[in-house]
Amino acid sequence: MSTSRHEGSGAPCWVSLLTRDLASAQRFYGAVLGWSFRRPGRGEGFSLAYRDGAPVAGIGAYAEKLSLRAAWTPYFAVPDADVAAARIRERGATVAVGPLSFGGGRAAMAADPAGAVFGLWQGRVLPGWRVGRGPAPAWLELRTRDAFAAAIFYGEVLDWAGEPPGGCVTAAYEQDHVVLRHGADTVARISGGAVGEDPDPQIRPRWHVHFRVPDLEEAVRAALDAGGRVASPVETSATGRWVTLGDPEGALFTVLAPRTAPGAG
Known part of the structure; x- marks a missing residue:
């Protein structure tokens, strides 16, 4: 992640998969999502996924001796990873890794008070990568026990403003969930009930x-x-259809398509 400063502190700025077998993960996601892969010169254990020539996500391999689960993790941009990590600990949550220097910036992995894992990134990010645009993820969703409490936690850690013009990233309560917007784009939702x-x-x-x-x-x-599984029923809205899938190592992710398939009706 390098070359262009992220305009919205507190916004999602990257997603990464932690997996046991990098080559196997590349074959799976290449087949399912049409990604190609490049090594960015950080050793054999990391690659960048591309779609139509644009970066989408990162995939990193962990040592087999570590008792970790394969999982997708969103990262949020922060001006100071150490300050954000301190805020996390002050609020009774966990910083599991870091902050550590990595690729021209500083990164950390944490778990919120309900146990949901997320990352912090201090530094520059890839130009043009933004949730909801181009090949980047369509959106993110936090399913947690208490959406209100989660919004307060992330708002305090990541400096989310309650409403514009307080900042580029805002959180607003809508019906029974919280919507996160980066400028005019809806990039994430927090829902309760987990x-x-x-x-x-x-x-x-x-x-x-x-x-x-x-x-x-x-x-x-x-x-x-490719050895994956279907992990949820297909859900439908007025504009799209989506389903959660599991890759061969158990990492869950959701695929979202237009309500009408190409070439239909």
Whole structure:
């Protein structure tokens, strides 16, 4: 992540997959999401995913001796990772890794009070990468126990403003959830009702990453053929359809397609 300063402190600025087998993950996501991959010169354990020549996400491999779960993690831009990490600890949450120097910036991984994992990034980010635009994720969703409490926690840690013109990133309460906007773009939603002790990772508090695909059924078929699984029923709104998938190592992600498939009706 380098070359252009992120305009919105507190906004999502990257997503990354932590996995055990980098080569296997590249084959799976290449088949399902049409990604290609490049090594950015940081060793054999990291690659950047591209779609139509533009960067989408990062994939990093962890040592097998570590007892970690494969998972997707969103990162949020902060002006000072140490200050943000201190705020996290002050509010009874956990900083699991860092802040550490990495790729021209500083990064940390943390878990909020309900246990949902997220990252911090201090530094420059890739130009043009923005949730809701181009090949970047369509949006992010935090499903947690208490949306109100979560919004307060993230708002205090990441300096989310209550309403414009307080800043580029704002959080607003709408019906039973919280909507996060970066400028005019809706980039994330916080919903309540998750159950921390539930054995199903779909129900436990966590951040969900939604990627666009042109055809939902084709993406599902590709995932099953490549050793993945379907982890939720297909859901539908007025404009789109989406379903949560699991990759061969169990990392969950959501694919989102237009309501009408290309070439239909």
